[in-house]
Amino acid sequence: MAPPLQPEADNSKCITKMLFSCLLLLILLLPNIVVSQTIINNLPGFPGDLPFKLETGYVGVGELDDVQLFYYFVESGRSPKDDPLVLWLTGGPGCSAFSGLVYEIGMYLILFYVANIIFLDAPVGTGFSYAKSWEGYNVTDTISAAQTYQFLRKWLMAHPTFQRNLLYIAGDSYSGIVGYVLGDPTTIPHDDYNSRIPFAHRKTLISDELYESIKTNCNGEYINIDPTNTPCVSDLSAVTECIEKLYAANILEPICSYLSPKPVAVGSKWDPSYGEDSVDLLRSAPQIPKPWCRSYNYLFIYIWANNKTVQEALGIREGSIKEWTRCNASLSYTDDVFSVLNYHRNLIKKGYRMLIYRTNILHSIICFLFYNRGDQDMVIPYVGTHASIKSLNLTVSDDWEPWFVDGQVAGYTMEYYYKKSRLTYTIGGGHTAPEYKPKECFAMVDRWFAYYPL
Known part of the structure; x- marks a missing residue:
């Protein structure tokens, strides 16, 4: 016998209940955009309030958000809505972005007044980033790049006011494999x-x-x-x-x-x-x-970053890592990108600006900055970087010439072009440029962001 028909009101309730259940299931299945965000006004060991706006947090990436990438976000002290947004990737692979914040950019407040900067602990296992399962720690160049991309999309969804800012993906040393304003970059x-x-x-x-x-x-x-x-x-x-x-x-x-x-x-x-x-x-x-x-x-950074009070202030999840290290050399990391020149060639055709400075920055979506300040750097020698640039077969617009800060020679630079694309190459320092030459790096980036000649 067929079941009796239900009243229309009961059908409506049933449909509403079903839709609510589906919506709840969808919410549960969707990955969290930002798992945590903490605004930090002061930190242990720093007298008074911080002189800049600092936010920290985790963003889940990968399958079921298994990988939790930790970040520090410093808002521009000039005009956050107008200044560029920079994603900073420290090299290694395995060196914490906090090292870049404290010893490179933060030491001279290089970019805090000209850009909004996200310092990302990537790949997983770097700094305070962690995985919920042991499988999550097995990373390659391509996996790391994909997770960084996913991180950036989710971060921007959680920070919609920055979606219209010019975006630069920067970093140093090995981050040249997965990044793009390049300092002493690894290219091949x-x-x-x-x-x-x-x-x-x-x-x-x-x-x-x-x-x-x-x-x-x-x-x-x-x-x-x-x-x-x-x-x-x-x-x-x-x-x-x-x-x-x-x-x-x-x-x-x-x-x-x-x-x-x-x-x-x-x-x-x-x-x-x-x-x-x-x-x-x-x-x-x-x-x-x-x-x-x-x-x-x-x-002292080892003592400070492993202090429980400090970690509580930063919003670090208790038990997520055994010990913070500035550079984790024990990552389960596999190289699978052996040259990034084809990526450079493709991006050049799209009309982007580029800056390569010799001292450790590598990959940016909206611009390239090949800055090879590392003429004394034997880790990633300028010889290889310059050869990589030559292989791009660009046209020289401004040949080798000095550029100055406070009336002193800060380095040497060349300009290249291909149709609407522009590439600036400059040299003169040690491996991590902002750490060795903070004042010069600030002048270089400030001029470059403003479209001024070096």
Whole structure:
């Protein structure tokens, strides 16, 4: 027997209830846009209120928001609605964006008065970013880039007032693989590392005789060498002996004395000892040793960032990470992007401006800034960056010339163009440009944002 018909009112209630259930299910299934946002007015150790607006928070990305990316957002002190929005990605991979905030941009308040800046701890496992499952920690270049893109979309949805601002994706060192206003960027990892040999020769770190010998014996290949090629192996050993005691991030600065020294091979990839700090040394040093080393500046950040009161103030979720480190060298990270030049070529055709400065910035959506301040940088030598730019086959509009800050030469620059696209290339410093040359970097970026010549 067929069931009796229900009154119309009951049908209406049933439909309403069903729609409500569907809506509730949809809300539950949709990923949270921003899991948490905290406005911070003061921080432990800083006297009084902060001189800028600081927001921190987590954004869930990946399947079911398994990966929780942590960020610091500093609003422009000039005109937030008019100034550019910058997404800052620190290199490594695995170095916390907080390092960029404190030691690079924040040290001189470089961009706080000309841009709104999101400092992102990416990839997962960097800084305070974490995953809810162990699978979430397995990351590649392409996965990291996709998660960063997803982060940015969600962040903008939660901050709609910034959706009309000019967007720059910037960073330094390895962030050149996944970013775009570029400082001492990694563009083609193999070629960048391979260029350390000609860089060493140009800086007279190796003799003319050794350089000519290694070029011949290794046939210009210093990374993927044949171990049975005895003359090449012997020459590489001689080069390593010449440069292994230098501070690679800036060859003019003293090298730090590590408790367990790890010589860096000529063709090796990123390593914490390459311009980074040694936690063992920092924890055991009773006082700042001499000679002064840049890494000693990082001592107190480990103590501060791991303090429970500080983490509570920053809005860090308790138990989400075991210990904060400035650069996490133990990431489960796989390289799968071996050249970004094709991406550059495609973006050039779209008419974007570009700035490459030699010292550590790499990838931007609305503009490129290739700034190679690192003419003393042997981690990512300027030799490889300049070769990458040449391979783009752009037209030179302004040839090599100096640019000035306070009447002093701040560096040298070249201008390139392709139709409506513009690329500015400048050089002159150590690996992480704002850390080594804060005043010059501020002047450079301020002029560039304003479309002024350097």
